[in-house]
Amino acid sequence: MxxxxxxxxxxxxxxxxxxxxxxxxxxxxxxxxxxxxxxxxxxxxxxxxxMANQLVIVRDDNQFQEYALFFPQQYQLANQQQLTVPYQFGWRKAAVVNDGQLPLIYETVKYGSSDTEVQIIGVLPYALLKNLPEPISYRFTQPPSAVRLTFIGSDLRGWIHR
CATH class of the missing domain: 1.20.5 (Single alpha-helices involved in coiled-coils or other helix-helix interfaces)
Structure with a gap:
């Protein structure tokens, strides 16, 4: 990592x-x-x-660490369990490790006009969530209500919060 x-x-x-x-x-x-x-x-x-995978490790105090992942790694959680974080082949893949006792929420934020729907996914305590639909752009901060879109008419972004 x-x-x-x-x-x-x-x-x-x-x-x-x-x-x-x-x-x-x-x-x-x-x-x-x-x-x-x-x-x-x-x-x-x-x-x-x-090709680098985005890996965000979140603790209970809403502190996070972000890594670029190029091959599978072992990660030791706060409860002393070993977790294998796999590498996901593809363009701009992301994963979240919840290294705490509080649940975590991953949500997609939709900007512009698009057919895709907003997804809300829960991350259990001491768990890994992989194959996220979008990389994580917002971490424990409220996403803006609008963003400037350049070449395309819609944009999806990832948001993690409690």
Whole structure:
């Protein structure tokens, strides 16, 4: 499990470093090679961004930790049980671990015009909820009533709360 902030920092570094090298390269024959290197690293970083699973671990005091997951992991819960967190193959998958005694609610928030319906899923104490329909965008904060939609006419976002 890789902390999500470290994961995003590495992705930014993976994108910016070859672009900086390409920009300040002095050799004419190296420009084409550096261009292909920069484009391939940008493509690799976007693939890594999409294939990483979002894992949110929530405790009873509404504190959470967010990780990027690339392969199955073992996680020890607060009640000393071992939990296997599986990797889910697909684009932008998410999972929630409720590491506490209080139940947790995962809800999808719908923006725009869409045929899909809002889902409300309960997460039992000391349990894992995987295969979430949307990545988690809001954690214990009220989602905004409206968001700006760019290329599409609707958007679904995940929200966890008690």
């Amino acid at each position: 890789l902390p999500i902030n470290l994961f995003y920092g590495l992705l930014i570094l993976l994108i910016l470093l070859p672009l900086i090298i390409f920009r300040f390269s002095r050799y004419k024959n190296a420009l084409k090679t550096n261009r292909y290197l920069a484009l391939s690293l940008v493509a690799l970083s976007s693939l890594l961004w999409g």
